[in-house]
Amino acid sequence: MTYDVVLAHHPLVTALPFVVPACIVVGLIGAIIWRDRREDRVDR
Template sequence: MTVTEPPPGTVWMADHPLILAVPAFVPALIIAGVVGFIVVRDRRAERAENEEAAAQDDLAAANDREEGRGRPEKSDEGDV
């Protein structure tokens, strides 16, 4: 099969399904961008919150050691 060039004076116009599909992509991309932004923001906030809680736990444990109050160690046997 050979591809021939269009006859002279041929004007290519947009395909109608493409014209109808383009307006649907813009809002979908905006919504996907907003959802992605919210996910990233929430994950960063959760990571910062976890790091802050771990730092507070470390500080509390260090204060307890300095004051001679040891926190009860968790045993593998459970509460006995």
């Protein structure tokens, strides 16, 4: 059997499908928490 495919040779490429969306969601929550705490400090 022979293969005719382009292979990704960088590990981050294989992280794209499932891990990157998860990282984006975690980052979003982190940003929301950071903004809330900053507003808290400003209010005080």
